[in-house]
Amino acid sequence: MNRITIKDVANLAGVSKTTVSHVLNQTRFVQEETRQRVLKAVEELGYRPSSIARSLVSKRTKTIGLLISDVGNPFYPDVILGVEEVALANDYSIFLCNTNYDLQRALKYIHTIIDKSVDGVLFMSSSMTLEMVEEVTKHQIHAVVLDWGAMNLEEMASTITINFEVGIQQAIQHLVEIGHRYIAHVSGPLNLWTAQVRRDAFLRALQKFGLDWENAVVIEGDLRIEGGRKALDELMKLDPRPTAVFTANDLMALGLIWSARNYQLNLPADLSVVGLDDIDLSSKVTPPLSTVAMPRNEIGKMAMKMLLELIEAGDSGSKQKVMVDTAFVLRQSTAPLL
Amino acid sequence: MNRITIKDVANLAGVSKTTVSHVLNQTRFVQEETRQRVLKAVEELGYRPSSIARSLVSKRTKTIGLLISDVGNPFYPDVILGVEEVALANDYSIFLCNTNYDLQRALKYIHTIIDKSVDGVLFMSSSMTLEMVEEVTKHQIHAVVLDWGAMNLEEMASTITINFEVGIQQAIQHLVEIGHRYIAHVSGPLNLWTAQVRRDAFLRALQKFGLDWENAVVIEGDLRIEGGRKALDELMKLDPRPTAVFTANDLMALGLIWSARNYQLNLPADLSVVGLDDIDLSSKVTPPLSTVAMPRNEIGKMAMKMLLELIEAGDSGSKQKVMVDTAFVLRQSTAPLL
DNA sequence: TTGAAAGCGCTAACAG
């Protein structure tokens, strides 16, 4: 019992493969009566056209590669959902490529998706290199790159950059307005471009509000819960102690908050904390976390749409560069300085 | 500038396509000197064989579909990682199919992956029907189904069933040993098979330890953080109040714990809580959550391995039915009853 | 030790 092919349908309907193809794709007029016969045969046999065969001739697979660092990172779910939503609506399938923060692994995925002739790839992992984008585009595969400003990929790919500046500034402004003058930062690993960007935005915000940014306390963290706990340990050693802390992501903020109990700290009264990301959890913990949010779902949708545009446009399309803003979300992890 | 094909390589090397194919696949002996010429041509042109064309003839795509409910559900990351690990090791790619708890959407994905001729599919979503498995297998696509005992798919698919009985029993035993006699349960939506299984296991455990299981308090939750909060509201209305609560998943346990502050409850002294899942977070919150754990990463690996076996075996292979155990993990969200 | 040719399932000129 083999796969049912277009030929089987043609035979059963008593027409040529061509006609079957045309009624299925509505690509030329077919006598209503013939059309019905074909449709009936299709129905009867449960025929489904082979995407493989189609792709071989059309040079299109209706498939994209999604390169992310870590499915477990709470940053991704919303983004993926956005990507998926527009992919699904346009009948695109998604190859999941989880780099697990590993360049070798990313590279292997790049090769696989080139071999599989995807129509495009979404680079959403920090574990990537310029060469990967080059490799991919060399094989006429389109790309859009998320928040990876370290490199200049002008005409190679569309890009989405997240503007942390505005949200971070709002956050610091809020802290200043409620009386804080001594604000520390827990950064991500500073070899990461995105960690530097956030730290620099933080420093600039301090400067803007007339605080001592040159001697600002910056503790390097790991972007995970554990990093937040360790950061608090550092903070507690300081004398005087900062009255507020801004962390490079929510996970560290949460770790810090949860660790505060061990020091008999009463949050937010004894220490105000602001995160960044606005992951799902943040609004649900006690106290709900004030944070710098970005429209993750929108970012996902936008990325996929941009990729679609590149694909539709073929080589003629020029690459877009868009920037998306962040915004401070006030919840209850910050309190006025008494 | 078109795709580089095997023909280009053949021309450059001055041999036939056949020979190129054979050296690349090591499928028959080729004179060392010729072999080198071919390899050199491949290198020079940056040639990569088209998986599409290969699949068309081999009837294998080295691709599987991964059907899950919700990327954001903390149950999945570890499982996915496991799946991916063995997939990657065997050069399989993964189509991400996120049903979003939506049957229609699941169905659409089923059709897509049938069209794309995946070699197998991993059903890991509760949003699925027996028909989907039938549909898939009818198209000679192999399947393994995770924890979905509601139906009898004997010879259609391999299955992995999670044995909640043992872990839940351990959990209740622990609570009983530290003095609890009045233990409530927060279940999942009881129309879900898996929610019933857990509740029943809970009830049987009560019975086993001589507690009043017939009048046991079971509050129906939504498996989300919010559900935990609401459940605590219900619990607080009870008089007398249960001294311990077992929730059907960790998310609800956490919601309950975080909500406890609003009632000035001191955890775990005033209320012991035990979750189920052992999601990453659970060990990292304060107090760390005692919970019923399952080897999620192992489950992912196992599922993919079982699928691989089905694929390799072709139709001859018989379907495996495996069961994986759960185990109670003692942390600090439970306390002896004074 | 290597090639020629057929064919995987489909689409798209080109004919009629």
Add this chain to the structure above:
DNA sequence: CTGTTAGCGCTTTCAA
């Protein structure tokens, strides 16, 4: 209004 034919890029008999 419909069919014949070539070909997408590869693998695999069969033959030499």
